[in-house]
Amino acid sequence: MNDYLGDVAALARKDLALELRARDTLPAMVLFVLSTLVVFHFALPRDAGDEAAYGLLWVAIVFTALLGLSRAWVPESRDGAIDALVLATRDRSAIWVAKTLAALAFLAVAELVALPAFALLFAPLDAAAVAGAALASIGLCVVGSLAAALASAGRGREVVLPLLVLPLSIPLVVGGVGASISPQAGDYLLFLGVYDAVFAILSWASFEYVITE
Amino acid sequence: MTQTRPSLPVLAVGSTALMSAALLAIFFVAEQDADQGLSQKIFFFHVPIALTAYACFGLGAWKALRVLWTRGERYDLESYTAIHQGTIFGALTLITGCIWAKASWGVWWTWSSNQLVLFLVLFLFYCAYFMLRFSVEDGPRRERVSAVYALFGVALIPVSFFAIRLANDFIHPTVFTREGPQMTGRMFLAFSVAWAAIFALAYVMYRVELAGKRTDAHLRELREALAR
Numbered sequence: 209m210n211d212y213l214g215d216v217a218a219l220a221r222k223d224l225a226l227e228l229r230a231r232d233t234l235p236a237m238v239l240f241v242l243s244t245l246v247v248f249h250f251a252l253p254r255d256a257g258d259e260a261a262y263g264l265l266w267v268a269i270v271f272t273a274l275l276g277l278s279r280a281w282v283p284e285s286r287d288g289a290i291d292a293l294v295l296a297t298r299d300r301s302a303i304w305v306a307k308t309l310a311a312l313a314f315l316a317v318a319e320l321v322a323l324p325a326f327a328l329l330f331a332p333l334d335a336a337a338v339a340g341a342a343l344a345s346i347g348l349c350v351v352g353s354l355a356a357a358l359a360s361a362g363r364g365r366e367v368v369l370p371l372l373v374l375p376l377s378i379p380l381v382v383g384g385v386g387a388s389i390s391p392q393a394g395d396y397l398l399f400l401g402v403y404d405a406v407f408a409i410l411s412w413a414s415f416e417y418v419i420t421e
Numbered sequence: 422m423t424q425t426r427p428s429l430p431v432l433a434v435g436s437t438a439l440m441s442a443a444l445l446a447i448f449f450v451a452e453q454d455a456d457q458g459l460s461q462k463i464f465f466f467h468v469p470i471a472l473t474a475y476a477c478f479g480l481g482a483w484k485a486l487r488v489l490w491t492r493g494e495r496y497d498l499e500s501y502t503a504i505h506q507g508t509i510f511g512a513l514t515l516i517t518g519c520i521w522a523k524a525s526w527g528v529w530w531t532w533s534s535n536q537l538v539l540f541l542v543l544f545l546f547y548c549a550y551f552m553l554r555f556s557v558e559d560g561p562r563r564e565r566v567s568a569v570y571a572l573f574g575v576a577l578i579p580v581s582f583f584a585i586r587l588a589n590d591f592i593h594p595t596v597f598t599r600e601g602p603q604m605t606g607r608m609f610l611a612f613s614v615a616w617a618a619i620f621a622l623a624y625v626m627y628r629v630e631l632a633g634k635r636t637d638a639h640l641r642e643l644r645e646a647l648a649r
Contacts, residue, residue, distance in 0.1 A: 351573075354569075358553060358566050358569065358570060359553065359556075361557050361562055361563070361566045362553065362556030362557035362558070362563075362566070363556050363557075364556055365556075367552075367556075368549070368552050368553055368556050371548075371549040371552050371553075372549050372552075372553060372570070374545070375542055375543075375545045375546035375549060375577070376546070376573065376577060378542055378581060378584060379577075379580050379581055379583075379584035382584040382585070382587055382588040383584070383587070385588075386587055386588070395587065396587065399583060399584070399587060402580075403580055406576055406580060407573075407576065407580075410572065410573065410576055414489070414569040414572060417489050417565040417568070417569055418565065418566060418569050420565075421561070421562055
C-alpha cells in the first residue's frame with residue numbers, strides 16, 4: 209500500500225514539476241476560463257437571470273478541463289516515456305491515479321481564479337455551489353484522464369477527446385448546476401458523489417487495459 | 422460454434438413471420454386507444470425498439486468484458502457489431518420518439534421526455550465510440566480501448582437516467598407522462614409480439630453484419646497470405 213502511494217506521489221509530483229518548469233497548461237487554462245466568462249457576458253441577453261449564468265459557468269469549467277486534459281498525456285507520449293512506465297513492474301493503475309490528481313490540481317487552480325471571478329462579474333456563489341464545483345471537478349478529472357488515455361491511443365487525440373468526455377460530463381453539469389441553484393442542493397451533491405465513486409472505480413479497474421500494448 | 426446456432430436464412434424467415442404477426446396484432450388485435458387514436462400505434466414500435474437498443478448496448482458491453490477477460494479477438498467484433506446495431510436502434514428510437522411527440526404533444530422534440538433525452542445522450546456517447554474506434558489502428562490496442570469505452574456506456578446509462586430525472590426538477594417543473602391508462606390484455610399481447618419481432622429483427626441484423634465482417638476479415642487474411 210505504501211509502495212502504491214509512493215508511486216502515485218512520485219508520478220503526480222513529476223507532472224507538477226514539469227508544469228512548474230514549462231508552464232504549458234496552467235496559464236492557458238486560467239486565461240481560457242477568464243476569456244470564456246467575458247465572452248459569456250456578451251452571449252447572455254441583458255435581462256437573463258442569474259440562473260442562466262450558473263449554467264454557463266459549468267460550460268466554462270467543462271471546456272477548461274478539456275483544454276487541460278488534452279495535454280495530459282503529451283509528456284508521456286514524448287520519447288516513449290509511457291513504455292518505460294508500463295514496463296516498470298509496479299501496479300499500473302497508479303499511473304492513472306497520479307494523472308487524475310495532477311489534472312485535478314490544475315483544474316483546482318483554474319477554478320480558484322474562475323469562481324471568484326464569476327462571483328464578482330455575474331452572481332454570488334454559496335457553499336453548496338463551491339462543494340458542487342469540487343465534486344464535479346473530481347468527476348471530470350476521473351473520467352477525463354481515462355478518456356484522454358483512450359484518445360491518445362489513436363490519431364487525432366485533440367479531436368476525439370471532447371467527443372468522449374462531453375456525453376460523460378452531462379451528469380456532472382446537471383449535478384453542478386443543481387447544486388448551485390436548487391433548494392435541495394444536498395441531493396445533487398449526493399448524486400455527484402455517487403458519480404465520482406462509480407466512475408473512479410471503473411476507470412481505476414480498466415486503466416491497465418488501456419495502457420498496455 | 423456456428424453449428425449449434427440456427428442458420429441465418431431460418432432466422433431471417435422466422436423474423437419476417439414474427440414481424441408480419443406483430444403488424445397484424447398491432448393493427449387488428451389491439452384496440453384503438455380512446456385518447457390518442459391511431460397515432461398511439463407507434464407505441465408498439467417505439468418502446469420495443471428502445472428496449473432492443475438497450476439490449477444491444479448491454480450485449481456490446483458484455484462482449485467487451487469478455488474481450489478484456491479472455492483477450493479474444495472474436496469478442497471484439499461481436500461487441501462492435503452489437504454496439505453498431507444498438508446505435509441504429511437508438512437512432513430509430515429517437516426518430517419514432519420525435520414522431521410520437523409530434524402526434525401527441527404537437528412538438529417534434531421535448532426536453533421533458535426523460536427517455537428521449539437519455540437516448541440522445543446515449544446516441545452521442547456511442548457515436549463517439551465509433552470516432553474513437555476508427556482513430557486507433559487495427560490490433561489488440563484498439564480492441565481493448567473500444568472495450569473499455571463500451572463498458573463506460575453501461576455505467577453511463579443509469580447515471581444519465583438519474584441525472585436527467587434530476588435535471589427536470591430545475592429545467593422543467595411540469596412533466597408530461599406517457600403512461601396513459603393501463604394496457605388492456607389485447608394491447609399487451611400486441612406489444613409482446615411486437616417486442617419479440619423487433620428483438621428477432623435486431624438479432625438477425627446482428628448476425629448478418631457479423632457474418633459480413635467475418636468474411637471481410639478472412640478475405641483480408643487471404644489477400645495478405647497471397648501477397649506474401
